[in-house]
Amino acid sequence: MSKNLIVRFAGEGGQGVVTASEGLAQAAAQVGYHVQTFSTYPSQIKGGPTLGQTRLSTSPILSAGDGLDVLVALDEYAYEYNKDELFDDGLIVYNSKEFTLDLPNAIGFDVDELARSTGNALSANMVMIGAVAGLANMPAKYFTEFITKRFDRGRDNDQAIIEANIKALSLGMKAVKDSIQALPEMDPPVSTNADRVLIKGFEAACLGALAADLDVFIGYPISPATTMLTFMQANLIGDNKHVGQASSEIESITSILGAGFAGKRSMTSTAGPGLCLMSEGIGLAWMAEVPLVVANVQRGGPSTGLPTKTEQSDLLMALNPGHGDMRTPVIAPGTVEECFYAGAHAISWAETYQGPVILLSEASLAERQQDIPRPDASNIDIAKRVVVDNKNGDTPQPRYLGEELTPFPIPGNIGAYTANGSEHDEQGDTTHLGKWHVQMTKRRFNKLKLLENDIYESENEDAEILIVPWGGSKGPAREAYDQLVADGEKVGWAYSMFVHPMPPNMIKLLLSKKLIVVPELNYMGQFASYLRTMKINAEPITQYTGLPFRKSILANNIKELISKELAGTL
Amino acid sequence: MSKNLIVRFAGEGGQGVVTASEGLAQAAAQVGYHVQTFSTYPSQIKGGPTLGQTRLSTSPILSAGDGLDVLVALDEYAYEYNKDELFDDGLIVYNSKEFTLDLPNAIGFDVDELARSTGNALSANMVMIGAVAGLANMPAKYFTEFITKRFDRGRDNDQAIIEANIKALSLGMKAVKDSIQALPEMDPPVSTNADRVLIKGFEAACLGALAADLDVFIGYPISPATTMLTFMQANLIGDNKHVGQASSEIESITSILGAGFAGKRSMTSTAGPGLCLMSEGIGLAWMAEVPLVVANVQRGGPSTGLPTKTEQSDLLMALNPGHGDMRTPVIAPGTVEECFYAGAHAISWAETYQGPVILLSEASLAERQQDIPRPDASNIDIAKRVVVDNKNGDTPQPRYLGEELTPFPIPGNIGAYTANGSEHDEQGDTTHLGKWHVQMTKRRFNKLKLLENDIYESENEDAEILIVPWGGSKGPAREAYDQLVADGEKVGWAYSMFVHPMPPNMIKLLLSKKLIVVPELNYMGQFASYLRTMKINAEPITQYTGLPFRKSILANNIKELISKELAGTL
Amino acid sequence: MTKRNPDYDFKWCPGCGDFGVLRALDKALEERCEALSEPIENTVFVAGIGCSGNIVHLQDGPQPYGIHGIHGRTLPIAYGVKAANPELNVVVAAGDGDFLSIGGEHIGPAARRNLDIVCVIMDNGIYGLTKGQASPTTQLNVITSTTPLGKLDEPENPLELYLTNGVGFIASMVSTKPKDITKAILAGIEYPGLAIIHIQSPCTTYNDTYSLLKGDVKNGIEPLAIDLPESHDSTDYDKALTIARSNKIPVGILYSKKGSQSMNQKIATQKQSTNAPQRTVDELLTTLSLK
Amino acid sequence: MTKRNPDYDFKWCPGCGDFGVLRALDKALEERCEALSEPIENTVFVAGIGCSGNIVHLQDGPQPYGIHGIHGRTLPIAYGVKAANPELNVVVAAGDGDFLSIGGEHIGPAARRNLDIVCVIMDNGIYGLTKGQASPTTQLNVITSTTPLGKLDEPENPLELYLTNGVGFIASMVSTKPKDITKAILAGIEYPGLAIIHIQSPCTTYNDTYSLLKGDVKNGIEPLAIDLPESHDSTDYDKALTIARSNKIPVGILYSKKGSQSMNQKIATQKQSTNAPQRTVDELLTTLSLK
Numbered sequence A, B: 001m002s003k004n005l006i007v008r009f010a011g012e013g014g015q016g017v018v019t020a021s022e023g024l025a026q027a028a029a030q031v032g033y034h035v036q037t038f039s040t041y042p043s044q045i046k047g048g049p050t051l052g053q054t055r056l057s058t059s060p061i062l063s064a065g066d067g068l069d070v071l072v073a074l075d076e077y078a079y080e081y082n083k084d085e086l087f088d089d090g091l092i093v094y095n096s097k098e099f100t101l102d103l104p105n106a107i108g109f110d111v112d113e114l115a116r117s118t119g120n121a122l123s124a125n126m127v128m129i130g131a132v133a134g135l136a137n138m139p140a141k142y143f144t145e146f147i148t149k150r151f152d153r154g155r156d157n158d159q160a161i162i163e164a165n166i167k168a169l170s171l172g173m174k175a176v177k178d179s180i181q182a183l184p185e186m187d188p189p190v191s192t193n194a195d196r197v198l199i200k201g202f203e204a205a206c207l208g209a210l211a212a213d214l215d216v217f218i219g220y221p222i223s224p225a226t227t228m229l230t231f232m233q234a235n236l237i238g239d240n241k242h243v244g245q246a247s248s249e250i251e252s253i254t255s256i257l258g259a260g261f262a263g264k265r266s267m268t269s270t271a272g273p274g275l276c277l278m279s280e281g282i283g284l285a286w287m288a289e290v291p292l293v294v295a296n297v298q299r300g301g302p303s304t305g306l307p308t309k310t311e312q313s314d315l316l317m318a319l320n321p322g323h324g325d326m327r328t329p330v331i332a333p334g335t336v337e338e339c340f341y342a343g344a345h346a347i348s349w350a351e352t353y354q355g356p357v358i359l360l361s362e363a364s365l366a367e368r369q370q371d372i373p374r375p376d377a378s379n380i381d382i383a384k385r386v387v388v389d390n391k392n393g394d395t396p397q398p399r400y401l402g403e404e405l406t407p408f409p410i411p412g413n414i415g416a417y418t419a420n421g422s423e424h425d426e427q428g429d430t431t432h433l434g435k436w437h438v439q440m441t442k443r444r445f446n447k448l449k450l451l452e453n454d455i456y457e458s459e460n461e462d463a464e465i466l467i468v469p470w471g472g473s474k475g476p477a478r479e480a481y482d483q484l485v486a487d488g489e490k491v492g493w494a495y496s497m498f499v500h501p502m503p504p505n506m507i508k509l510l511l512s513k514k515l516i517v518v519p520e521l522n523y524m525g526q527f528a529s530y531l532r533t534m535k536i537n538a539e540p541i542t543q544y545t546g547l548p549f550r551k552s553i554l555a556n557n558i559k560e561l562i563s564k565e566l567a568g569t570l
Numbered sequence C, D: 001m002t003k004r005n006p007d008y009d010f011k012w013c014p015g016c017g018d019f020g021v022l023r024a025l026d027k028a029l030e031e032r033c034e035a036l037s038e039p040i041e042n043t044v045f046v047a048g049i050g051c052s053g054n055i056v057h058l059q060d061g062p063q064p065y066g067i068h069g070i071h072g073r074t075l076p077i078a079y080g081v082k083a084a085n086p087e088l089n090v091v092v093a094a095g096d097g098d099f100l101s102i103g104g105e106h107i108g109p110a111a112r113r114n115l116d117i118v119c120v121i122m123d124n125g126i127y128g129l130t131k132g133q134a135s136p137t138t139q140l141n142v143i144t145s146t147t148p149l150g151k152l153d154e155p156e157n158p159l160e161l162y163l164t165n166g167v168g169f170i171a172s173m174v175s176t177k178p179k180d181i182t183k184a185i186l187a188g189i190e191y192p193g194l195a196i197i198h199i200q201s202p203c204t205t206y207n208d209t210y211s212l213l214k215g216d217v218k219n220g221i222e223p224l225a226i227d228l229p230e231s232h233d234s235t236d237y238d239k240a241l242t243i244a245r246s247n248k249i250p251v252g253i254l255y256s257k258k259g260s261q262s263m264n265q266k267i268a269t270q271k272q273s274t275n276a277p278q279r280t281v282d283e284l285l286t287t288l289s290l291k
């Protein structure tokens, strides 16, 4: 019996491999498995090497997994490109119309032919899912329920489609039966009463922002952040809400700045190239103290880079997106579940300290589909900005009085001032005097203190070496940490999605350690270098392949680093 | 007798206070004094508090000075605003038409009235200069020579103008004679045979770039960098040279990228807000390996900030101007003389490693006028990029072969490839494969090694604490260091204008020290934090008033920091 | 934003055209507030960077809200303000460099959205604040610090561009006639869509065009700025285009498209007609529930 | 840049209009190289980001130089290339989103400079590569992922904008007629100034306009794309403007201004006429010398 199943469907874009993986995930999640998907594809619309992967498990899932139990390869390139990731006892299903494989652990059949034979050529996904179910000895009923639910759409031909798909499923199952040795039977799902949702990272982040009462969203399409814009176009449609498509990222950032100034909770989404174009506008929001949120979904960089691949290489820019003295608050969620809370916190942070906040996501996290406990917005403080109170008609205090946060005047109400990108006095008028620059600079940095909290995780706090991942590397890092602990390594763990300001007690903890090991998906070791600016002795473990970490490789690298440190050769 | 004279002319924009200070500098430099000017003014065309300051000395000058020997105040605001900077024995000359001062060290007269009485109302500057000369007991002939030379322009009325100005000078001298106690007599200039030029920082940087055979300059106006653009418009006019005004900084950066791609040495100039807009383009140059130079003249930031004030707060952005893994080479000159060599080196660096280079200047440095030894371009290696050699007609190797620099193909010649902002293979074609991203990322960072040199200064290398300034804070920091050494403090000194890559032996030196003290003009301690990313134990001493450091205040702050360090309370 | 602030001491040069524009604008806002008994705080003044943009700090009397942001971005900022609160009266002020060069990209999108705002453009054919460089409206052969041998790039015709970008209300003005400007601004505010008041506002320091505009009839020099005839039909697009493309600068309300619907009106109509329900976060989560 | 590169596997969707454009472009470059016996390396191909921009990697035969940069910046990059080396043949390729939305700001400056380049614009009225969002040329009420209730912003008329921005050579094409495109590209390369070949190149996946363009005469649906009559005088600006503003898409060479002088020609003439000497660094230093 097995608690885990990792399946990859690989082929060309347009063949439905991603749909197959999501169908498998949906079906499995509905019967109570935990699931997580992962996909990669090139930057083009149809064609190009594409893969969709699903991991099922009887316990919560931390990463896409360390290898493959089943590889479904629709063409030879897909086989060649993915075969090395098979576990030793992994199995291959291949499309015999495209190529042949003479291997004991491989079975081929003509996927499309089988699909067509059901009378519904579109059921090829289901043939593939059936083959996987067959190999893992999963009962057909898990999937028939899913099929029935999915295609019950109140149309005339529902029943025909359902039947064809059920047939496709059984054809797939039959095709693999008895032909090669099957996988160990999959444990039945742990039935759970918990209210769970199956959700993608970007959806969770958007819903978090909506839960924090987002009002205005204006964005410009860019992979892998376009999904946030189109989600908002479809869902942020109530009265007094506004969603718009800008003509460029310069318009996105400056228009949500206008909306933030006018009193609304405002947000945009982008990826690296767009973040570059927002540089000047984010600086203006910092300077003029206008709340807004930029969701930056990281992809391979620099420049146009690798638009559909994952990376964690925009951190340095996110912390310091523009010229002059500034340090943007950054929240980088590490899991799909955290995406929801990060979305809500980002809005709350912007409102709380009255300035720009960067929600730093990643391609693989935004596109990952996972079952998570139904998020509960009532769990978090949704902050609203402190506004000038007009009740007794008194003259309000000047907009930028003193060196700490002051109430925000809302246009249309008393308290008129100028939100000024030039250095300014208390009313926002331009000034050339050093004294104002000193006071206002302190003010802008002081306000960051309002965002400090002590929400972080830690374990084995007394170890001299801690593993401290950030963002989407949390999952694989956690798996590696668990393995290292199991292996008897003396390591601890600390993590927070609050990158800046970082929880003060977490900083204290990190400062007290001999070594902080930071697994991160970039070349420069960006988070480690950020920690070092705080005098924390951090060493990165980097990977920059466009793909997430794998537990076992990561665990080995950490071990190596630790032994270097112990040997004093670091 | 005195070796030093610091004079400030203060009034409103348009009254000629900056012209007066530059006239005084010019005259004094011509007779053999060392001079340095300093000025500040608000961001407007006419009016607003403005000052022009000149320091004369018999020895080379490191900073604008620590206080004022003479304050020439044209209105009461100017007096109030500047009076605290007078030395204890400093003297005041004020414009009695505007206000009166009843002080033993002040003398007033009507500047404009005196000028008009010469028959040339435009000679008010010379009245002011005359007053200063009188107070410092400098002979009139120093200035008459200058006046004769300056107004000998081959026009009919030259002689009349010369006479009026000489008269104005003597009226100014007379006005202060016997009225208040004069300053100690100024030492005569040390006659020097060295070939010196009187030059501003921006002129030096431009000339350096020209000395390195700059071909194309395209820019968009912005204070305090516009002077570079207009200098080039006037002077880069030969055959096959091109100067252009872009419609925005996005055009500036992408157009010089086109020119760099086409084989030319290309440059632009800007300041913080423009650097923000260049973010994406610089990333493209890094990614596609196109040589170009961005001269960024720092001013108060963030956002529109303090357009005419000085600051050193764009360092973090310069090092990391865009998203993704990149680290731009940065050269930050510390003196007017270094500006020349920095201009030449920046071009050479871009050519050498085939990528973008940032020349990081500062308002106060760019606008400072100073006498320096005539720069000698033959002193430096002016590198030209290695280009594909077409001689034997062989097929050249692919553009991006391997992990090290390869010859650059010039359009029009063999070696066609695509300069690609997306991740690419050896020919520049887009790829989604991790292996290329890994190889090309390494390649881009490996090339930085070509820029490593060991050009840095150091003194008292065995001290446990070093003072390590950067950029334009070099001068005042050096004065402070000299004073600390004279006071018996055990401190050393290290400095290089090569900020990144930093001279490897300098890094080693800094790593071996207990404490590195970094005086810098920003809030965050940006250079110190950069040093910390290399594990150097750096502490900043910051100032963010829009003005340069003063030696005595800086020396005190350093002492304080050192005693904290020694007491272990840092 | 009051010129009485002792620390704010920005001054235009003597004779700068922007003084006339300021007077006109102050008057327009005053009249509007009176006429509608609307508080001045209902107005948001979005200014560009340049001598012109400093107008936001120089207004007399009761002060509206202001945004003095970054170079060239008045229009998208104004879009955001209107998107957030359609009730606000948004006035943009910018120079020719700010609005037409670095900010030129935003005119088309603003016109196509049809933002209900009024833009007061101070065109002096030069970059004033950065001390005299060529702008898109600097004429051919003019010598500036960036065109030391004379400008080679063709000058831009802003009126024509506004028209073909679909701007619905266009007035062409001279700074020497503040009363006309006041009227045009008020009409622009009334207009349900994008209104641009393009004003010749000479720069006495770097590009003094007063005499060009006024001409010198005694010496046979025709004025460049010519009042639109009483008979001008401002709803006639073709006529407006022909006038815009003549080699004179018209003074008056050049174009006022009929039947304009502003962005906010279009959105409201669409929302009503489609009736798509706003689902709560809870409802949206339920669609994803595995229960 | 060769489609035979095994690691470069970009493909357009079946039926994508860009295939026709590619064929036309390949042919044009081939013909030009033959006619002038010019090496293909004399051509620099500057591509935008989008499905369309990938054309730079898909060319058949001998390969020119290419720059595949960042979204929207083809024109200023091309400006730099021409500024550096006027002898190079520069071809820009971009989509409607790249060229007209984020890159729209560069059209005016390029036209006013009068860059001697040819731009091949593939207009599919959609953002293809990012999977179907509205572009400036998406028509009213069209449903896309960013206009789920139908587009509200007025569509842009690119031909009209080119004309009023001062673009000297404008051809309007459909991707189904590659031979015409080849001719237009060759004429554009010849033209001494900015030439734009604007091509309707439908996106079969997100905005299939083939039938709209072609019409369905049998069922009484008039084609949208109409050939310019033989008699069309392409030197007539007013005529071109009228046609551009009609509600049909003309097919042919819409406008070709006479007497165009390119940027490089204008600069050369000015340099010659003023004779300003280029001083060496040494000479410049001497002007600053204290000796």
Ligand SMILES: Cc1ncc(C[n+]2csc(CCOP(=O)(O)OP(=O)(O)O)c2C)c(N)n1
Residues within 6 Å of the ligand: B220, B221, B222, B223, B249, B273, B274, B277, B304, C048, C049, C050, C051, C052, C053, C070, C071, C094, C095, C096, C097, C098, C099, C122, C124, C126, C127, C128, C129, C130, C135
């Ligand atoms: C991004 C950026 N680039 C450049 C500048 C510098 N700058 C300030 S004002 C200005 C031009 C002003 O010209 P215009 O808009 O015509 O205003 P005017 O001063 O003539 O009224 C420029 C280029 C800036 N502030 N920001």
Ligand SMILES: Cc1ncc(C[n+]2csc(CCOP(=O)(O)OP(=O)(O)O)c2C)c(N)n1
Residues within 6 Å of the ligand: A220, A221, A222, A223, A249, A273, A274, A277, A304, D048, D049, D050, D051, D052, D053, D070, D071, D094, D095, D096, D097, D098, D099, D122, D124, D126, D127, D128, D129, D130, D135
């Ligand atoms: C700065 C930036 N913003 C956004 C993107 C994402 N992006 C890539 S292509 C594209 C639009 C493509 O549309 P179009 O130019 O019409 O080309 P098509 O794919 O339709 O041929 C966008 C928005 C980007 N690469 N860079």
Ligand code: SF4
Residues within 6 Å of the ligand: B045, B046, C011, C012, C013, C015, C016, C017, C018, C051, C052, C124, C128, C129, C202, C203, C204, C205, C206
């Ligand atoms: S420089 Fe010109 S535009 Fe600026 S204030 Fe002076 S006159 Fe006016």
Ligand code: SF4
Residues within 6 Å of the ligand: A045, A046, D011, D012, D013, D015, D016, D017, D018, D051, D052, D124, D128, D129, D202, D203, D204, D205, D206
């Ligand atoms: S998405 Fe549209 S534009 Fe892109 S390749 Fe497919 S058909 Fe062509």
Ligand SMILES: [Mg+2]
Residues within 6 Å of the ligand: C050, C095, C096, C097, C122, C123, C124, C125, C126, C127, C128, C135
């Ligand atoms: Mg102007």
Ligand SMILES: [Mg+2]
Residues within 6 Å of the ligand: D050, D095, D096, D097, D122, D123, D124, D125, D126, D127, D128, D135
């Ligand atoms: Mg398109």
